[in-house]
Amino acid sequence: MKDTGMIRSLDSLGRIVVPVEIRMTRNIEIGDPIEFFILNDEIIVLRKYTSTECTFCRSLDHVTYYKDQFICNTCLKELGDPSRIPEEAEPLQEANGESSDPARSGRRTRTEEMSQRLEKAMADHPYANQKALAEVLGISQARVSQLKRKISPSGK
Numbered sequence: 001m002k003d004t005g006m007i008r009s010l011d012s013l014g015r016i017v018v019p020v021e022i023r024m025t026r027n028i029e030i031g032d033p034i035e036f037f038i039l040n041d042e043i044i045v046l047r048k049y050t051s052t053e054c055t056f057c058r059s060l061d062h063v064t065y066y067k068d069q070f071i072c073n074t075c076l077k078e079l080g081d082p083s084r085i086p087e088e089a090e091p092l093q094e095a096n097g098e099s100s101d102p103a104r105s106g107r108r109t110r111t112e113e114m115s116q117r118l119e120k121a122m123a124d125h126p127y128a129n130q131k132a133l134a135e136v137l138g139i140s141q142a143r144v145s146q147l148k149r150k151i152s153p154s155g156k
């Protein structure tokens, strides 16, 4: 254990100030929760508390620890397989004309990829209705309908 050489007095309410040097080097911000440990029944150790909530959505369910971060199953899936993002995350206006904003190009790629998968599914199952196609692709019927309009805008 390293002696920092820093000494602080308790104030009248029992509070101590964590020296700014320690806060800066330990990456502790004002308002961060601090955990207390007792070492060998006499030494008090302070540690920045790391919550086990998901880094991205703050969910506490099905959280996995990966490279110093906690990530929930849902966010993990989104990261690993962008084409299967839960449908409620898809904006509804997507089918009505693409935005030329470069920031949206990632989403456009996913739409194109899903369109291609739909085209293939339609070729494989020429008599499948939208419900069946939706099940094959793991998306909603509304999404199939959107994509179909995109593939053949005039409608067949």
Ligand SMILES: [Zn+2]
Residues within 6 Å of the ligand: 054, 055, 056, 057, 058, 059, 071, 072, 073, 074, 075, 076
């Ligand atoms: Zn999450």
